[in-house]
Each structure stands twice: as structure tokens, then as C-alpha cells.
Amino acid sequence: MSQPSAPWSRPTPPQQGEQPRRRDPGAQDPGVRNPGAHGLARPSDGGHVPGPVSAPGPISAGTTRTFFYHRLALADRNHRWWMPLVEGVIGVGIYLVLSILFGIAIAFTLPESLSEDVLAMDQLDPAVFLLLFGSVALMLPSVLLARLVLGPRPLGLVFSVAGRIRWTWLLTCLGAAAAVYVVVNAVGIGLDMVTGGGVPQLELAPGFGWLVVLWLVVVPLQCTAEELVFRGYLAQTIGRWLKHPAWAILLPVPLFVLGHTYDVWGQISVGIMAVTMGVVTWRTGGLEAGIALHTVNNMVVTAMGMVGLADMNETSGSPSDVVFEVILNGVYLAIVFWLVRRRPALAVTR
Incomplete structure (x- = not known):
């Protein structure tokens, strides 16, 4: 394998009939297909962690x-570098328009269930459940419509390196996440019973039938919408300007945390x-594994x-x-890497 030129040296000119090669600052070495499974510090340049870099220009033919x-x-x-800002x-x-229309529809059809203080409303009221989870789910069409305007193309690149949702992989990750949550929660309930917590008593919420319908339809859409925004749009926006994956992984985290009204322990979780x-x-090349974890988590909590x-x-x-969250996420992370x-x-990679 040829060695890259030092920054102060002149690159060797291409031989007759040979196409010049360009190397993208964020591109993986073409001979390496999968990133390492044990950490993030394996970019294509041998582990160097770069600072901000300018986005390279359009790809020329044959590159x-x-x-x-x-x-x-x-x-x-x-x-172009400015496109994600306009996007x-x-x-x-689009989201503001959809939210206003959605709020008007809820207010006219289910006015008796809503009050002025949204945070004080009972989240297990079907109307409130629809309002809270449905308003977040509206980010899904908003992101997709905005990307249709400016790209990048194809649209499916926001889902994965394959340019689409990889349904078999999504179902595999859903099964893995569900297994982790069932086992860890069962162990937690068992420990609580052994230490004197007693046998949990089940009590169905009012409007249980409507809640089940919303649980099956709206909650997965809400989780997918959040992943599209925070692990999709924001991560790929940062990735246009900053090469190392740690930037794309960590910078959207504070925004995601601030969207949840918990105390400090809840925010850490x-x-x-x-x-x-x-x-x-980043490790799987798409949103499917994150959507699976997010969906199973929210569906378990709401159930x-x-x-x-x-x-x-x-x-x-x-x-x-926090300890519970570390165990859940650590086990799921290990399973996905495996x-x-x-x-x-x-x-x-693509």
C-alpha cells in the first residue's frame, strides 16, 4: 500500500493513462470496509483527530x-457547505406550520382534555398522549420535506449508507433491544420483590384501548422523528464540516437532553x-439501531x-x-457491535 505524501512534499504525478486520485479528509481508506469495533479513534488518516476542516468541493467524475x-x-x-443551514x-x-394545524385540530376535536399548562396535563389521557407524542412525530415529515428541497440526493441517505431503511437490520435491532429491556427490567422487578418491594399491582389506565392504538402507531413515529433530527440531520450537518465522528455523536447530545424536562439524574440518563x-x-452506517433502541425504550416506559x-x-x-441506564445501553451496544x-x-460505509 502506498504511503500518503507528507504535507510539505510534492505528490508523485500520475503515470501516463492513470487517473489522478483524490482523498477526502473524511473518507475511509478504500481498502478498509468496516470501522473498528472497539472505539472511535480509527479514522482513515491513522488515528489523527482533526480540528474543523472546510468541506471539500464537488466530486469530479472518476473519483x-x-x-x-x-x-x-x-x-x-x-x-455546498451552506445547504444544511437553509435546510x-x-x-x-414546515414544522411550525404543521404544529399549528395539528394543535388547532386537537383543540377543536378534543378540547375537554386540554388545559393551559401542558406539563401539568395527565400524559395517560389519550388526547394528551396524542398531543405530546404526535407533535414530536411531526418532525418526521418536516425533515424529509426540507431535504427534498436541497438534498443531498438520494433522499434515503438520511436513513443509511444504503440510501434507504434496511428493514431486516431494523427488525434485528428491535429484537435485540426488546430482549435487553425484558431481561434487565425483569431482573430489576425481581430484585425489588426480593428486597421487600412486594408484588407489583397492575391497574389499567382509563381509555386503555385508545392508548394501545396510539402506543402502536404514534410512539414509533415519534422515536423515528427524533432520530432523524438528532442522529440524522444534525449529525450529517456536523459531518459536512467536521471530520471525526465524535463531533457528530456528541454535539447534538445537549440539544437532545434539553428537550426532556427531567431533573439532573434524568438528564444524565x-x-x-x-x-x-x-x-x-456511526458504527452500523444508519439510523436503524438507534431507532430500535429509542422505540423499545419509549414503548416499554409508556406500556x-x-x-x-x-x-x-x-x-x-x-x-x-443512571446505573440502570448504563447497564441497558452498555449491553445493547455490545450486542449491536457483535x-x-x-x-x-x-x-x-458508502
């Missing part, structure tokens, strides 16, 4: 580059989960609230909640 998920916007020859403005505008979803997105095993309106946490190694056909 081949390999991109990780957070750098996929550079795969579009027509991309964000368009997305916010949310932050741990956000980092985990960012890491699996427990619907049967009286959790308080949906609780905003305080404890250090034990599954990627076991599935060589799964593309993690």
Missing part, C-alpha cells in the same frame, strides 16, 4: 470516495442514551405507565436510574 454515515452529505456532488430553516418552518444511539448510528407500573408524569430520578461483526454483508 471514488468512501464515507461513514455522518459524512454522507459529501457523497452528493452538488452539496434547517426550511424544516423549522437521557444523555447516556443519546450517546449510545449516536455511536450505534408500564399504561398498566400502573410507572408514573408517566414523573420528572425526578436517582443515581440508581451483530455487525457477524454480518459482513451489512454495509457500514
